[in-house]
Amino acid sequence: MNDSPIWHPFTQHGLGEPVPQVLRAEGAVLHTADGRRIVDAISSWWVTTHGHCHPAIMAAIRTCAEQLDQIIFAGWTHAPAEAVAAGLRALMPPALTRVFFSDSGSTSVEVALKMALGYWLHRGEPRDRIMVMEHSYHGDTIGAMSVGARGVFNRAYAPLLFDVATIPFPAAGAEQATLDALEKHCRTAPAALIVEPLVLGAGGMLIYPPWVLAEMRRICSHHGVLFIADEVMTGWGRTGTLLACEQAGVVPDILCLSKGLTGGAVPLAVTMAIEPIYAAHYASDRARMFFHSSSYTANPIACAAAAANIAIWREEPVRERVAALGLRQAARLEALTSIPGVHNPRILGTIAAVELGSGEGAYLSALGPRLLDFFRARDVLLRPLGNTVYVMPPYCIDDADLDTIYEAIAAAAESLF
Secondary structure, eight states: OOSSOOOOTTOOGGGOOOOOOEEEEEBTEEEETTSOEEEETTHHHHTOSSOBTOHHHHHHHHHHHTTOSOOOOSSOOOHHHHHHHHHHHHHSOTTEEEEEEESSHHHHHHHHHHHHHHHHHHTTOOOOOEEEETTOOOOSSHHHHHTSOOSTTTGGGGGGOOOOEEEOOOOTTOHHHHHHHHHHHHTTOOSEEEEOSSEETTTTSEEOOHHHHHHHHHHHHHTTOEEEEEOTTTTTTTTSSSSGGGGGTOOOSEEEEOGGGGTTSSOOEEEEEEHHHHHHHOSSOGGGSOOOOOTTTTOHHHHHHHHHHHHHHHHSOHHHHHHHHHHHHHHHHHHHTTSTTEEEEEEETTEEEEEESSSOOOTTSTHHHHHHHHHHHTTEEOOOBTTEEEEOOOTTOOHHHHHHHHHHHHHHHHHHO
């Protein structure tokens, strides 16, 4: 048994795998208690954008912590939250006029689903069917699991999950089947479609083209179905643009943001909505208010970090860094393709992925622990999805550390297969 009382997420403690202690972090590097220097190849679960402990974000946190800690946000406000809301309004599509704060990507999705259902109820046209995409992942709370792929991740909780309508993933050459399924479901007047734009993250870093996203949006608009874009992972530059939706010329009705919202420093999320969704809840009748909150909604310290992140996007050449990192990764990814054990290389923006070995390794296959051990021994933080190894580093990573990551992947392909 583990001596520590901590129960870690997505960790089978019965395997006795090591749990390193991190003492400090900077840029794209973690420093552990046993003196190791670890290259963070996945931005500590996709959150760290500009780099760990970015000076401007840390300074904003320190300044706020000396003035505000936690303030109730039900009927109250504070300057950091106002700054984030104003900054988002300036950065995001103008149609997304309303900003609702929450605490994580999962809760931002819960909020989006509740907004969609409330919208239809208050219009006097109650709709309760949500459409989802095959292999999708939107979080681990009940609503978020309900709109994600069913399987080992949520099998124990199946009695709690609500039914959804599922459209197939638009695999290359089979895109029309996805669009036809969406068209069919839309004729039954569902409430909304929720999608991960362009990249399905936990589903295996599956990539589909912008024209499919644009066509899905068109179909939903034609049938009056709300379109929810879950950009928790894909937002803040990961796909090469501020939002993945930009590449398809798509503006969603509801937008979910988290992870990179604070540069990855502290937890915070927002759900942005178009004005009609807000207006459907706006009334003198208190029973029509939007019934959602948590004690820490719009925590001032987290908002201060988010405001600093937005300032970085506004004042620094972040888009140029993102583009450069994409090119640097593409060159290294190309070099991997000459190795027999490497298959299906793909890249979008700063997200690169390959399959190692033959076939499709399930998430719980024995391959996963072997790869984790292999990369851990080489001081690289990579967390494969089955036999899919993906790289999603902070934008500040230098060439030497990027080489370390891709050399480790090459060694794994050559040694384990």
